[in-house]
Each structure stands twice: as C-alpha cells, then as structure tokens.
Amino acid sequence: MDLFRKIPKHEDARMAIQMGFYPYFIPISGEQGPTVEIKGKNMVMLGSNNYLGLTNHPEVKEAAKNAIEKYGVGCTGSRFLNGTLDIHVELEEKLADFMGMESALVFSTGFQTNLGTISSMMTKNDFILSDSLNHASIVDGCRLSKGNSIIYKHNDPESLKATFNSIPEEAGSLVVTNGLFSMEGDLAKLPEIIRMTKENDSRVMVDDAHAIGVYGKGGRGTTEHFGVEADIIMGTFSKSLASIGGFVVSSEDVVFHLKHSARPFIFSASPPPAAITTASKALDIVMEEPERRDSLIKNSDYFRNSLKKMGYDIGHSESQIIPVVIGDLMDTVDLWKNLYKHDLFTNLVVHPATPPDRSLIRNSVMSTHSMEDLDQGLEAYEKIGSEMSII
Numbered sequence: 314m315d316l317f318r319k320i321p322k323h324e325d326a327r328m329a330i331q332m333g334f335y336p337y338f339i340p341i342s343g344e345q346g347p348t349v350e351i352k353g354k355n356m357v358m359l360g361s362n363n364y365l366g367l368t369n370h371p372e373v374k375e376a377a378k379n380a381i382e383k384y385g386v387g388c389t390g391s392r393f394l395n396g397t398l399d400i401h402v403e404l405e406e407k408l409a410d411f412m413g414m415e416s417a418l419v420f421s422t423g424f425q426t427n428l429g430t431i432s433s434m435m436t437k438n439d440f441i442l443s444d445s446l447n448h449a450s451i452v453d454g455c456r457l458s459k460g461n462s463i464i465y466k467h468n469d470p471e472s473l474k475a476t477f478n479s480i481p482e483e484a485g486s487l488v489v490t491n492g493l494f495s496m497e498g499d500l501a502k503l504p505e506i507i508r509m510t511k512e513n514d515s516r517v518m519v520d521d522a523h524a525i526g527v528y529g530k531g532g533r534g535t536t537e538h539f540g541v542e543a544d545i546i547m548g549t550f551s552k553s554l555a556s557i558g559g560f561v562v563s564s565e566d567v568v569f570h571l572k573h574s575a576r577p578f579i580f581s582a583s584p585p586p587a588a589i590t591t592a593s594k595a596l597d598i599v600m601e602e603p604e605r606r607d608s609l610i611k612n613s614d615y616f617r618n619s620l621k622k623m624g625y626d627i628g629h630s631e632s633q634i635i636p637v638v639i640g641d642l643m644d645t646v647d648l649w650k651n652l653y654k655h656d657l658f659t660n661l662v663v664h665p666a667t668p669p670d671r672s673l674i675r676n677s678v679m680s681t682h683s684m685e686d687l688d689q690g691l692e693a694y695e696k697i698g699s700e701m702s703i704i
C-alpha cells in the first residue's frame with residue numbers, strides 16, 4: 314500500500330481552518346512585543362515566551378547586527394568541525410560563570426540540548442526518573458537513550474521515592490525535571506527532589522528553559538531561587554534570552570563527554586553568529602537590569618491574582634505562566650476563539666501537550682506589558698467568562 318495514503322488526515326485541524334478559527338501558525342506581522350500586529354489588528358500578546366521583552370531591546374538588536382557584519386550569517390557546519398566561532402566559546406565561558414558551574418556547552422536548540430544530554434548520559438542498565446509533565450524534548454531524550462525510563466507522578470516526591478525503591482542498587486540513575494513547568498506554571502519541588510536524589514546516590518538534571526533569566530535573585534533560575542544545586546542544568550535561548558539555541562551546564566567531565574558523544578550536537582550545524590551574540594547580550598541585560606524581573610513578577614502576580622479572583626481555575630500556577638484550565642476540548646476552543654475576537658493572543662493547549670481531559674488556555678505575562686495591556690486582557694476574560702458561564 315502507498316505509504317502516503319496512510320498519512321493521518323487531521324480532520325479537526327482542516328475543519329478549524331475551513332471555519333476560520335484555526336488557533337495555530339497565526340502569522341504575526343512585526344515585532345514580538347507586549348502587543349502584536351495580526352492581519353492589521355493590534356492584539357495583546359499573552360502567548361509569548363519573551364518574558365523579559367528582550368527581543369526588541371536596542372542593544373540586543375545592535376549585537377545581532379554587529380555579529381552579521383563581522384561573521385556573516387551562518388556557520389555551515391557542526392561545532393565539532395568548522396562550526397565553532399570564538400563567540401560560541403566565549404558564550405560558553407560566560408554561561409558557566411553565570412550559572413556557577415565548571416563548564417557549559419551550547420547547542421543549536423533547547424530541544425537538541427535535552428535530546429543530546431539525556432541520551433548521552435545513559436547506558437542500557439541505567440534509569441531515568443522523569444516527571445509526568447516534563448517537556449516533550451525530555452520525553453524524546455528518554456526515548457532516544459539506551460537507558461530505562463520511569464515516569465513519576467507530577468511534582469510528587471512520594472512517587473519519586475517509590476521509583477527509587479524499584480530500581481536495582483547497582484544501576485546509575487538521573488532524575489530529570491522541568492524547574493518551571495511550561496504549561497502549568499508551577500515550580501518543581503527541587504529541595505525535596507534534590508535531597509532524595511542525594512540520599513539515593515542518584516543525580517539530578519533540571520530543565521530551566523522557562524526560569525533562567527526570571528527566577529532567583531540573579532536570574533539563574535529555580536536552583537538559585539530555592540538555594541539548591543543540581544548536577545546538570547539546561548536552558549534555552551529561545552525564551553528570556555530572546556534568541557534561538559540551547560545550553561547545558563555541568564561538571565567539566567560531563568560537558569567533555571557530551572561534546573564527544575551527543576549526536577544532536579555533533580551532527581547538526583551550530584547556531585549562527587547573530588543568535589549567539591543576541592543570547593550573550595541578553596544575558597548581560599539579565600545581569601544588569603534586575604528591574605525587568607521585578608516588573609515581570611509584579612505583572613504576573615497581578616494577572617494571576619485577578620484571574621483567580623474572577624473564579625477561573627488557574628491550577629497550581631505561581632509564575633509568569635498562567636493556565637486557565639477548562640478541561641473539555643470544545644469548551645476550551647470556544648474560549649480561545651472568543652478571546653481572539655476580543656484581540657487577545659493566547660495559546661490553546663490540548664493533548665498531547667496536556668493530559669486529554671485537561672485542555673487549557675496558556676497565558677504568559679511579560680515584564681514589558683503595561684497595566685493597560687493586562688487590564689484589556691482581564692476585561693475580556695471577565696466578560697467572556699461570565700457569558701460562557703465559566704466564572
């Protein structure tokens with residue numbers, strides 16, 4: 314049988330396109346700011362990971378332009394061969410220093426960072442203990458690895474304890490968790506997880522994609538926030554750091570091993586010069602302008618508390634990521650549609666990004682949102698929520 318005839322038809326998606334309310338791949342014409350232009354309309358952006366608003370920072374843009382002038386636009390090869398520029402190495406040194414770890418390695422995306430790191434660390438007798446709500450790149454890193462994966466209940470130290478008890482004593486193990494969960498906006502219980510990890514002679518890797526630049530006094534993420542140390546931390550440039558690329562920090566031994574074994578690192582072209590200098594300049598701003606974190610916290614608290622007061626179910630959110638949990642798929646689609654009609658850009662999040670009965674609208678707040686932006690969003694939520702009898 315012709316393979317192409319077996320391709321799923323994705324009828325729901327096609328029907329949504331036909332009916333004119335397809336929530337994905339919406340083209341934005343212009344900057345990714347607190348408001349965005351879509352089909353000539355100005356909309357409040359509540360669906361971006363540009364948490365610190367650095368994608369439009371003049372110094373960041375200038376750094377990208379200068380890099381293009383000096384290095385051109387691409388590297389045309391892997392870091393392993395011709396794709397390492399001096400600015401890749403300098404950024405790795407800066408990241409290691411910033412995160413207080415021995416060594417850092419820069420990948421082309423955060424997704425590749427998780428794939429390469431997790432798969433390279435495990436042999437077939439080892440175990441990965443992974444939170445049930447971990448990001449897809451962690452899930453796929455576990456699939457790619459030769460090790461055995463066990464999923465523990467979301468953010469549940471008791472469930473983690475049970476998984477420790479089920480693995481052979483001689484097996485190596487790595488607990489992997491998001492630091493800040495990308496759909497629910499809750500923080501991993503790192504102090505308990507790390508204590509338990511040490512007691513069981515295990516290691517812990519934190520995916521801090523959403524928390525680097527945001528959490529902790531210096532913006533070093535959830536480990537700084539809780540005052541704990543992880544064995545491996547990964548981050549991405551594609552959120553607060555306003556670029557594209559990913560990185561991992563750990564001991565020199567671990568990083569040296571990854572450099573010589575992580576296939577998504579070795580067999581893929583390195584991030585282009587402008588992406589590297591963008592991330593580097595954004596990191597400088599994270600260090601120099603802590604007030605951006607303060608306004609992000611203020612904005613997030615305001616938006617989260619207001620939605621909660623209205624009666625929305627915001628799950629366990631405690632961060633700039635604020636879900637409105639609806640549950641039923643069609644009700645969530647309706648809410649998204651109505652928000653869109655009221656000029657709010659939010660993310661419709663459904664299975665497999667959430668469990669099947671937990672469809673939600675993901676809102677994410679930026680430090681550069683004005684009170685007027687947030688109030689426009691809240692007014693729409695209040696009006697639509699009561700019309701739809703959600704609140």
Ligand SMILES: Cc1ncc(COP(=O)(O)O)c(C=O)c1O
Binds near residue numbers: 448491495551557558
């Ligand atoms: C928790 C988490 N880890 C990793 C990634 C992958 O990052 P990137 O976009 O740099 O590939 C994402 C992206 O959404 C994420 O949310």
